[in-house]
Amino acid sequence: MKPLLGTLYLLGMLVPRGLGYDRSLAQHRNQVVDKTGSLWKNLETYSYNKYHPMEEIYLWMSQISEKHAEVVTQHLLGMTFEKRPMYYLKISQPSDNPKKIIWMDCGIHAREWIAPAFCQWFVKDILQNYKDNPRINKFLRNLDFYVLPVLNIDGYIYSWTTDRLWRKSRSSHNNGTCFGSDLNRNFNVSWCSIGASKNCQDLTFCGTEPVSEPETKAVSGFVESKKQDILCFLTIHSYGQLILTPYGYTKNKPSNHEELIQVGQKAANALKAKHGTNYRVGSSADILYPTSGSSRDWARDIGIPFSYTFELRDDGTEGFLLHETQIQPTCEEAMEAVLSILDDVYAKYWLSNTATKVTSTTVLLNLLWLFTSLL
Amino acid sequence: MQPRGQPPSAPRPGPARPYAPPWALLLLLLTLRGAAVPLQDPAVPLQGPRGTDVPAPPSWAMLQQAARVALHFFNFHSGSPSELRVLANVQTGGWQVDPRRGYHINLVFSTESYHLQDGKPRLGKCFARVFFQNQKPRPAITMTCTGLSEKNRTLQEDHLLYEQLKQMKDALTVSSIPDDYGNIDPSMRPIWDLAVLGSSYVMWERTTQFSYYYPLQLSRVKQWKTSDHAIDFDYTVLLHEFPTQEIVPCHIHLIWYPGKPLKVKYWCEEMQTPVEASSGTEEGSAVALTEFSNF
Numbered sequence: 001m002k003p004l005l006g007t008l009y010l011l012g013m014l015v016p017r018g019l020g021y022d023r024s025l026a027q028h029r030n031q032v033v034d035k036t037g038s039l040w041k042n043l044e045t046y047s048y049n050k051y052h053p054m055e056e057i058y059l060w061m062s063q064i065s066e067k068h069a070e071v072v073t074q075h076l077l078g079m080t081f082e083k084r085p086m087y088y089l090k091i092s093q094p095s096d097n098p099k100k101i102i103w104m105d106c107g108i109h110a111r112e113w114i115a116p117a118f119c120q121w122f123v124k125d126i127l128q129n130y131k132d133n134p135r136i137n138k139f140l141r142n143l144d145f146y147v148l149p150v151l152n153i154d155g156y157i158y159s160w161t162t163d164r165l166w167r168k169s170r171s172s173h174n175n176g177t178c179f180g181s182d183l184n185r186n187f188n189v190s191w192c193s194i195g196a197s198k199n200c201q202d203l204t205f206c207g208t209e210p211v212s213e214p215e216t217k218a219v220s221g222f223v224e225s226k227k228q229d230i231l232c233f234l235t236i237h238s239y240g241q242l243i244l245t246p247y248g249y250t251k252n253k254p255s256n257h258e259e260l261i262q263v264g265q266k267a268a269n270a271l272k273a274k275h276g277t278n279y280r281v282g283s284s285a286d287i288l289y290p291t292s293g294s295s296r297d298w299a300r301d302i303g304i305p306f307s308y309t310f311e312l313r314d315d316g317t318e319g320f321l322l323h324e325t326q327i328q329p330t331c332e333e334a335m336e337a338v339l340s341i342l343d344d345v346y347a348k349y350w351l352s353n354t355a356t357k358v359t360s361t362t363v364l365l366n367l368l369w370l371f372t373s374l375l
Numbered sequence: 376m377q378p379r380g381q382p383p384s385a386p387r388p389g390p391a392r393p394y395a396p397p398w399a400l401l402l403l404l405l406t407l408r409g410a411a412v413p414l415q416d417p418a419v420p421l422q423g424p425r426g427t428d429v430p431a432p433p434s435w436a437m438l439q440q441a442a443r444v445a446l447h448f449f450n451f452h453s454g455s456p457s458e459l460r461v462l463a464n465v466q467t468g469g470w471q472v473d474p475r476r477g478y479h480i481n482l483v484f485s486t487e488s489y490h491l492q493d494g495k496p497r498l499g500k501c502f503a504r505v506f507f508q509n510q511k512p513r514p515a516i517t518m519t520c521t522g523l524s525e526k527n528r529t530l531q532e533d534h535l536l537y538e539q540l541k542q543m544k545d546a547l548t549v550s551s552i553p554d555d556y557g558n559i560d561p562s563m564r565p566i567w568d569l570a571v572l573g574s575s576y577v578m579w580e581r582t583t584q585f586s587y588y589y590p591l592q593l594s595r596v597k598q599w600k601t602s603d604h605a606i607d608f609d610y611t612v613l614l615h616e617f618p619t620q621e622i623v624p625c626h627i628h629l630i631w632y633p634g635k636p637l638k639v640k641y642w643c644e645e646m647q648t649p650v651e652a653s654s655g656t657e658e659g660s661a662v663a664l665t666e667f668s669n670f
Contacts, residue, residue, distance in 0.1 A: 051556060164555040165591065165613065165622045182620075195618065203620040278464070287435050289585075289618035316589040317461060317489075319615055323557035 043067055048121050049327050051113045054084075054157045057149055060120065061087055068127050070094070071140070078218025081171040082154045086218050091126055091145040100349065101230045102342065103223060103304075105148040108183050108295065110155030110166045111320045112238040114312050114330055119149040119236065121331035122338065139342055142350055143231075152183055152215060165320065169213055173200040181207035184235075185291065186216040187298035190249035195291035206293050219295065224302060231345050232306040233299035234338065239319050240288070240311035241279045243268055243337065246300040248284035248291035254300050257283070263344045264308065270340035274333040277313065284309065306345055310334060433478055437507075437584050438468040441514075442484040444582040445503040448516045450575035454637040456568040457532035458524060459489035459575075460499060477508040478584060486520065489571070498522055507584035514582065533633035539565045540606050546599035551592055566608075567593060573629040574612050576639040581614075588614045594624065605632045614643070 043063045052060070065074040071093055077086040092099065106119035126145060130136045150156050154170035168180030178200035185196040188210035192198060196206040211217050223230065245260040247253070254260070264281040271279050280287055284294070288311075291297075300307040313330040314322060322330070433441075442462050450459050463485040471479040482503045487496035499522025506515040523529075543566065552567045553559045559567055574590040581588060591613045598609035609628045616623050625643040 165615075167620060203622075204618075282435065289436060291618075315462075318553065318557050319589050319591050321553050321555065321557040321591060323553075326557075 048117070048124055048331070050324055051117060051327075052120070053160050054150065054153055057116065057120070058087070061089060061149065064123060064127070065089060071130070072123075072127065077148065077222055079214060080152075080154045081169055081214050084153045084157075086148070086151070086153060086215065088146055088148040089123060091123065091130075091140070091147070093130070093140040095141065097142065099142060099144045099229070101144050101146055101226055102232045102234070102345075103146050103148075103230055103299075104234045104236065104338075105151045105219065105295070106236040107150040107156055108152050108235060109237060110152050110159040110168070111164060112312075113159070113320065114238045114322050114327065115236040116150045116156065117327050118312060118331050118334055119147055121327075122335065123147055123149075125335055135339065135343070139346060142346070143342070148219070151219065154215075155180065155183075167203050168205065169215055171207075171213055173208070181205050181213050183213055183215055184237075184295060185293040186211060186213050187220060187293045187295050189294070189298040189301050190292040193292045194249055195289060196293055204291075210293070220298065223299065223304075227302050227304060230299075230304045231349065232308075232341065233296065233304045234308050234310065234341075235295050235299075236310045236312065236334075238312040238322065239314055239316065241277065241313060241315050242288065242309075242311040243279055243281045244284045244288060244296065244309040244311065245281070246283060246307055247297045248288070248294050249297055251283075251285045253283065256305060260306065260308075263306065263341055266344065267337040267340040271333045271337040274336050275329050277329075277333055279337070306341065308341070310337070433468075433470050433480060433584070435465075437478070438465050438480065438482065440582065440584065440587045441468075441480040441505040441507070442482055442501075442503070443587055444514055444579055445482065445484075445501060445505055445516050445518050446486065447575040447579040447582065449501065449518060449520060450572060451579055451637060451639075453529075454572070454631070454635065455529050455533050455633075456536055456565070456572045456631075457490065458529045459568065459571060460486040460501075460520070461489055461496075463487045463498065466500075475509075477506060477511075480505045480507070486522070489568075497524070510583050510585065512583045512586075513580045514584075516579075530634050536565050536568070537606065537633050540569065541601045543599070543601070546596050549593065549596045551594055553592060566596070569606065569608060569629070569631060570610055570612055570627075572631070572637065573608070573610075573627045573639055573641075574614065574625070576637070577612075577625050577627060577641050577643065578614065581643070585618070587617050588623075589617075591615045591622070597626070598628070605630050 043060070046060055046063075061074050065072040071091055073090050073092070074087050075090060077088050080086060104119060104122065106115040107113075109115075123145075126136060126140075130140050152169055155166055155168060158170055159166045166180070168182050170180055172179060180200075182196065182204045185192065185204050185206040191210040192206035196204045199205060207213050207216070211220055223233070243264045245254075245257065245264055261281060268279045268281050271277060282288075284291060284296070294309070296307050296309045312334055313326055318326075439462070442465050446460055446462055453459075465482060465484045467483045469481040471481075473479070482501075482505065484501055484503070486499040486501055488499070489496075499520055501518055501520040503516060503518035508514065524532075543562075546566060549563065549566065552563050552570070570593045571590055578588040578590070593610055594613050595611040596609070597611070598607065600607035607628075607630050609626075611624050611626050614623045614625055615621075623643050623645070625641055627639060627641040629640075630638040
């Protein structure tokens with residue numbers, strides 16, 4: 001009851017304010033925190049090593065964007081089926097130069113609790129380190145991070161209140177006798193052709209048509225509008241310990257398949273260096289199973305070059321019911337993987353001048369060596 | 376990784392424990408030499424028998440499935456909650472296909488003990504031949520594994536576990552293990568281990584070249600009887616089914632005594648396929664199947 005009340009309270013407070021597409025909540029944050037103080041203490045005591053129900057995540061978003069107002073703003077993406085607001089956080093260092101975008105979403109499947117935990121961890125890590133860590137500082141010079149901590153909010157709440165193993169959204173079908181679409185089968189890419197079901201009762205139900213679900217509409221509408229600037233689309237799931245590249249709907253490979261695998265493998269190596277965990281890298285159709293209508297495939301096909309699905313810990317021992325003591329190591333190692341991908345993306349788009357210098361130097365050194373060896 | 380449970384003592388490495396007669400083992404090893412390739416990259420195609428016109432080789436995913444189901448088979452046949460093993464890595468895989476009948480997959484894979492010793496799993500290796508008969512479940516398996524605990528040691532640990540289980544009076548009040556946050560009360564862990572052991576039989580019987588399973592949660596204990604001769608355990612386990620993503624509740628009745636073959640009876644709830652409205656209960660509509668059993 002309490003989570004529902006909390007949600008309704010927040011909803012009651014925020015929706016009537018007529019939030020537009022791009023308006024931040026700056027002026028309303030103080031009121032939200034004060035009036036709902038009884039639900040929360042403060043950001044200093046927020047534990048990133050625990051799973052949080054949705055009303056706590058809503059509050060966290062609001063507090064984080066207040067505390068780090070110089071770089072973080074909270075934005076409304078759209079509304080869920082049950083009319084809850086979908087918020088994303090934009091992390092952006094003010095500057096004159098135009099930025100490219102890194103998109104990350106978590107929790108498209110309700111029961112995969114480690115995923116929203118990772119999105120929160122990611123935000124926390126970036127904000128803790130962007131001033132002092134040269135690597136992250138460098139990213140923020142040219143990149144903006146758009147993070148959607150929970151995509152399937154209705155489903156996530158349902159997994160807390162009613163059914164821990166719920167996967168889909170909570171849209172109503174067949175006169176209220178059947179609930180939920182698999183949001184990761186609902187995107188407009190080879191929709192419902194393979195690895196998805198037209199039967200509403202199935203857990204891979206693809207929806208009534210492509211992008212039938214409000215959550216899918218919200219994400220695809222926004223990402224489509226920004227696609228010229230989005231370099232990297234990361235969608236976070238569990239479990240399986242995999243870094244998946246396109247496609248799931250076909251065994252054919254995208255034009256940059258080799259590069260995606262190389263970058264992915266480097267990320268998996270960086271991940272393994274942290275705690276020894278093995279993540280496999282490959283296309284979804286090759287190493288997992290065929291699927292259609294996934295967000296990752298759709299993102300690649302609208303032209304976003306680096307598109308990955310992460311399946312976080314574990315390998316099946318605990319599955320979705322990943323113990324809270326695993327949150328920290330899972331997030332730490334996944335962080336290394338994401339940063340590695342960002343290194344490669346950054347190098348590709350902003351270090352081409354340096355690359356030329358390195359090549360020239362290498363040629364010179366080789367000539368010098370050749371000369372001296374001939375003496 | 377989270378401790379998966381501490382056994383009473385650290386077992387010593389022991390001799391290989393075959394599950395097939397020695398001549399079959401020799402045949403298996405010879406076959407492996409002929410048809411196996413080291414697997415470094417799922418994109419690298421596997422070698423099939425030369426000069427034959429064969430359909431697409433099994434995918435990397437299918438090799439993983441073969442290894443997993445081989446371990447379900449192993450775990451069930453070992454009848455030991457202390458010696459449960461999980462898949463570490465598939466090392467080499469070969470295959471032969473009979474277009475009319477199915478896939479023969481030869482595998483070498485590394486394993487880890489489900490229980491940790493001194494904070495680390497014990498490593499092992501298995502050589503297995505798995506025959507998936509044209510999309511039918513219950514693949515035929517021959518295998519041998521190394522790196523296992525010495526037999527007497529395992530029996531000793533099983534007996535200790537048995538004594539712990541006999542002490543459990545409140546098993547019937549159990550509602551979920553683990554809980555929604557992944558917690559297992561240490562005092563309840565022996566029940567979970569026994570439940571996983573029973574689930575191994577079910578998962579072996581249900582696995583095909585396309586579908587595989589993981590046990591997620593013990594959701595209910597219906598019956599719990601202990602005596603000097605056996606643990607009689609009737610429970611519901613939620614299996615996570617790939618690739619459908621469904622949660623399949625299976626009702627399992629097992630009888631266990633250390634050192635004796637495990638006896639299992641079960642039936643699983645299946646989702647109905649027609650779109651007609653059902654009562655839409657959380658578990659889906661229950662269709663009682665013929666009881667499967669090795670009693």
